Amino acid sequence: MMTEGGLAESIGNHGDTLRRFSNARVAEHLLVMFTVGILVTTGLSQKFYHLDVSRWLILKLGGMDTVKLIHRFAGIVFGATMLFHMVIAVIGIALRKWSPSMMINAKDFSDAVHNIKYYAGAEDLPAVCDRYTYKQKFQYWGILTGGLLMILTGSLLWFPALVTGFLPGEFIPAAKTLHTDEALVIFLFISLWHIYNSIFSPEVFPLDTSIFTGHISMKRMLREHPAELARIEGVGLGEILKERQRDMQETG
Amino acid sequence: VSKKGIGLLLFLLFMAVTVSSRLAAAGEQILSDEATACLGCHGRRGIVKKFENGETMAAYVEAATFKASVHNSLGCRGCHPEFSTGIHPSRRFRSKRQYQIRCSLVCRRCHSGNQMRNSHVGEALFQEERQGKPVVCSDCHGSHSIMPTGAKTFKTEEQYCMSCHEHSIIMDFRNGETLSFTVDKPALESSVHNELSCSDCHPGFSPKKHPRRIFGSRRDYAITSSESCRRCHFDKYTRTRASIHYTLISRGDLRPPSCTDCHGFHNISRGSKEKLSIAGKCRRCHQAIYDLYAESIHGRSLFDEHNLDVPVCTDCHVAHEIVNPLTLDYRRRIPEICSNCHSDKTIMAKYGLSTDIRTYVSDFHGNGMYFDGKQRKLLLRPTGPIAVCTDCHGTHTIQKTLDTDTAIIKANLEKRCRQCHDGAINTIPDKWLSHYKPSMKRTPIVFLVKVIYKIFIPVLVIGLLLQIVLHIWHYASNR
Numbered sequence: 001m002m003t004e005g006g007l008a009e010s011i012g013n014h015g016d017t018l019r020r021f022s023n024a025r026v027a028e029h030l031l032v033m034f035t036v037g038i039l040v041t042t043g044l045s046q047k048f049y050h051l052d053v054s055r056w057l058i059l060k061l062g063g064m065d066t067v068k069l070i071h072r073f074a075g076i077v078f079g080a081t082m083l084f085h086m087v088i089a090v091i092g093i094a095l096r097k098w099s100p101s102m103m104i105n106a107k108d109f110s111d112a113v114h115n116i117k118y119y120a121g122a123e124d125l126p127a128v129c130d131r132y133t134y135k136q137k138f139q140y141w142g143i144l145t146g147g148l149l150m151i152l153t154g155s156l157l158w159f160p161a162l163v164t165g166f167l168p169g170e171f172i173p174a175a176k177t178l179h180t181d182e183a184l185v186i187f188l189f190i191s192l193w194h195i196y197n198s199i200f201s202p203e204v205f206p207l208d209t210s211i212f213t214g215h216i217s218m219k220r221m222l223r224e225h226p227a228e229l230a231r232i233e234g235v236g237l238g239e240i241l242k243e244r245q246r247d248m249q250e251t252g
Numbered sequence: 253v254s255k256k257g258i259g260l261l262l263f264l265l266f267m268a269v270t271v272s273s274r275l276a277a278a279g280e281q282i283l284s285d286e287a288t289a290c291l292g293c294h295g296r297r298g299i300v301k302k303f304e305n306g307e308t309m310a311a312y313v314e315a316a317t318f319k320a321s322v323h324n325s326l327g328c329r330g331c332h333p334e335f336s337t338g339i340h341p342s343r344r345f346r347s348k349r350q351y352q353i354r355c356s357l358v359c360r361r362c363h364s365g366n367q368m369r370n371s372h373v374g375e376a377l378f379q380e381e382r383q384g385k386p387v388v389c390s391d392c393h394g395s396h397s398i399m400p401t402g403a404k405t406f407k408t409e410e411q412y413c414m415s416c417h418e419h420s421i422i423m424d425f426r427n428g429e430t431l432s433f434t435v436d437k438p439a440l441e442s443s444v445h446n447e448l449s450c451s452d453c454h455p456g457f458s459p460k461k462h463p464r465r466i467f468g469s470r471r472d473y474a475i476t477s478s479e480s481c482r483r484c485h486f487d488k489y490t491r492t493r494a495s496i497h498y499t500l501i502s503r504g505d506l507r508p509p510s511c512t513d514c515h516g517f518h519n520i521s522r523g524s525k526e527k528l529s530i531a532g533k534c535r536r537c538h539q540a541i542y543d544l545y546a547e548s549i550h551g552r553s554l555f556d557e558h559n560l561d562v563p564v565c566t567d568c569h570v571a572h573e574i575v576n577p578l579t580l581d582y583r584r585r586i587p588e589i590c591s592n593c594h595s596d597k598t599i600m601a602k603y604g605l606s607t608d609i610r611t612y613v614s615d616f617h618g619n620g621m622y623f624d625g626k627q628r629k630l631l632l633r634p635t636g637p638i639a640v641c642t643d644c645h646g647t648h649t650i651q652k653t654l655d656t657d658t659a660i661i662k663a664n665l666e667k668r669c670r671q672c673h674d675g676a677i678n679t680i681p682d683k684w685l686s687h688y689k690p691s692m693k694r695t696p697i698v699f700l701v702k703v704i705y706k707i708f709i710p711v712l713v714i715g716l717l718l719q720i721v722l723h724i725w726h727y728a729s730n731r
Binding site: 046049050055058059062063064116118119120121160161170171173174176177178181182184185188189192193196201202 | 614615619620622623624626627630631669673674690695697698701702705708709712713716717719720722723724725726727729
């Protein structure tokens with residue numbers, strides 16, 4: 001990973017990249033991306049069925065029943081991906097193969113406050129983040145909890161007769177409200193926050209490719225994940241931070 | 253003379269012959285089947301009526317004379333009501349005079365006393381009659397040869413027609429039915445059509461023309477007569493053509509109603525919006541449905557409380573373009589039909605009923621129904637069977653859902669849910685939103701979820717947007 005030329009040299013060379021995600025994670029993201037895309041289009045066109053665009057889409061896809069069918073099977077794939085991910089994550093962490101780097105801790109909150117101050121000009125330097133920044137954790141947990149809610153309520157709506165056998169009937173309209181409102185939350189969250197952070201943000205524009213290629217540039221590691229970089233390089237955090245400051249002053 | 257001249261002459265001759273033969277045909281009175289049958293015997297000389305006192309009288313009727321008489325359209329039964337093609341009673345009279353006196357009584361069936369008193373002669377005759385001397389009309393007027401007086405002038409067509417049709421005239425139909433052709437003059441005068449003349453509705457008839465028409469049955473006649481209405485009411489007629497009634501009639505079923513069955517004819521009044529009378533009209537044929545309706549919440553409110561907010565037959569089925577309610581097109585329109593009243597806040601407020609039609613429209617059933625029509629038309633692929641209002645509430649049997657026996661309603665609803673959703677448990681109808689907006693009292697879970705998201709979504713969106721704006725501002729100002 002690390003060339004013999006020393007830290008500054010390795011970071012200064014912008015062509016150098018670090019392996020950030022395994023192929024399994026890349027595949028996972030692609031699956032989630034496509035299924036969520038299908039779920040959101042087929043779902044929201046049912047929610048806003050009176051809009052011209054929804055009507056066009058539903059009729060193009062072959063009618064309401066087909067759309068519902070597509071939605072349910074995309075839901076199965078999405079649900080399976082989510083469950084697989086969670087099982088793998090729990091096992092990986094339990095076997096101490098992975099560190100629980102996605103866990104939210106107190107530092108994430110202070111990082112968020114710090115960065116808001118930094119963006120507003122009240123701090124000179126951005127927060128020192130580890131493998132995942134507070135923004136990434138927010139997106140991850142957002143889609144994970146939201147996705148779980150969708151899977152749960154979606155199953156309730158798929159089998160209303162079965163569900164009301166052991167749950168009060170009110171759970172069906174409640175699940176419907178939750179499913180449709182949470183869908184809107186996920187849609188807004190992805191289209192505003194995730195798309196901004198991974199496409200339009202000046203830090204990554206035109207596209208944050210790390211989740212597709214599995215690699216991240218050393219420069220971005222230095223700026224966004226200095227704590228992780230220090231651990232990987234086996235050097236002190238102070239040295240990394242000095243390097244980051246130098247790098248930022250150079251490029252502005 | 254040139255060849256052209258001869259050709260023209262021949263042509264004119266041909267035209268003259270055609271026109272004159274047509275005119276002759278038009279002028280000739282065709283006798284009814286019945287009269288022709290009677291004349292089969294009575295048209296031959298030699299038939300003699302014998303009286304008890306030994307007198308005799310020829311029972312011969314000269315066909316040509318009768319055809320030329322003013323009463324030719326009455327046929328034989330008009331004046332000899334006891335006789336018909338099948339019935340020929342043998343009657344005994346003491347003398348020729350007694351027979352003549354009896355026969356003269358028939359004349360008064362049409363020619364009332366008033367009509368005769370108007371003349372000096374008539375007045376004198378009545379005087380004699382009061383003194384015991386019978387009046388024998390045929391002494392002066394003859395019998396089968398009564399000619400038009402010619403002296404009589406009519407100011408209007410109506411006067412002319414009524415001179416006969418005010419009296420009891422009976423029309424015979426081929427199937428043996430009869431129908432009085434007597435026109436009720438006061439009813440005609442108070443009808444909405446009182447400004448029209450007879451031939452407006454009876455085209456082809458006039459003081460000059462009185463074609464003889466023979467109909468199979470009274471029903472046949474009623475349906476044919478209704479054809480006249482479209483001469484003015486073409487819009488209504490066009491709409492009627494789309495109706496199930498018209499379809500059935502055009503298939504040869506004569507039972508469905510035509511215009512006159514609901515609107516009447518000579519006594520026709522302005523299209524009544526009076527709900528009770530509308531229901532009464534439909535009842536004549538749809539008694540079973542009327543009975544169901546009368547027991548429903550709508551029917552009971554109408555009949556018991558005279559509540560005019562409720563729908564009657566025509567509110568859902570409309571008046572003229574009554575389509576087959578079993579068609580898919582009609583079924584798809586049911587939510588719209590019900591919402592005509594049930595989304596009206598002013599009406600529903602009186603009964604404390606929900607007007608929130610979205611609880612159906614934007615739910616699974618409603619949006620499926622919304623696409624059903626479009627899919628059928630554009631993709632030729634219908635959606636699955638979808639419940640509309642009537643599937644759960646019933647059609648003519650609709651009952652209150654609020655304070656009637658909820659156990660029955662729940663049981664019915666459960667049964668209905670199970671038709672599509674296998675194994676639906678009774679908790680579904682119990683806790684379904686039942687067309688009311690979620691509220692803390694009725695459905696607290698749904699209500700709370702809604703409230704939470706109502707707060708959460710804007711907070712989230714505003715928070716994220718602020719972050720993004722700040723982020724962009726940071727990079728924009730640094731450069």
